[in-house]
Amino acid sequence: MTLTAKPLRPxxxxxxxxxxxxHDLVLVEFYTAGCAMCQAMEPVLGTVQRATEVTVAMVNPGDDIGLVETYDVRSVPTLVLFEDGAEVARLADGFQGAESVVEFLDTHTEGVSV
Structure with a gap:
């Protein structure tokens, strides 16, 4: 499967x-407009998208408020890793650099770096 160079935007x-x-492995960032940490994550997630085999998606639960309950989003930015459609890990500790995000992915998968 060909991966895109930029995160998907459902x-x-x-x-x-x-x-x-x-997609088998998907890292989803839940963000909101006007969140400075969320905006700072965008280039980081682009780097992660290009450096790993994980598909990255960015979604604003403000555009579909049902996402807040469905995915238990309590703060932004929240990163949720899905494997085969099921949540396997979550990171909701504010801004993370690309190295930290890749380390998070490596910890919760069988190694995703290319």
């Missing part, structure tokens, strides 16, 4: 479910 819960259904 617009709502249906789009996100489609992403999770069509």
């Amino acid at each position: 617009t709502d819960g249906d789009d996100l479910r489609d992403v999770l259904a069509t």
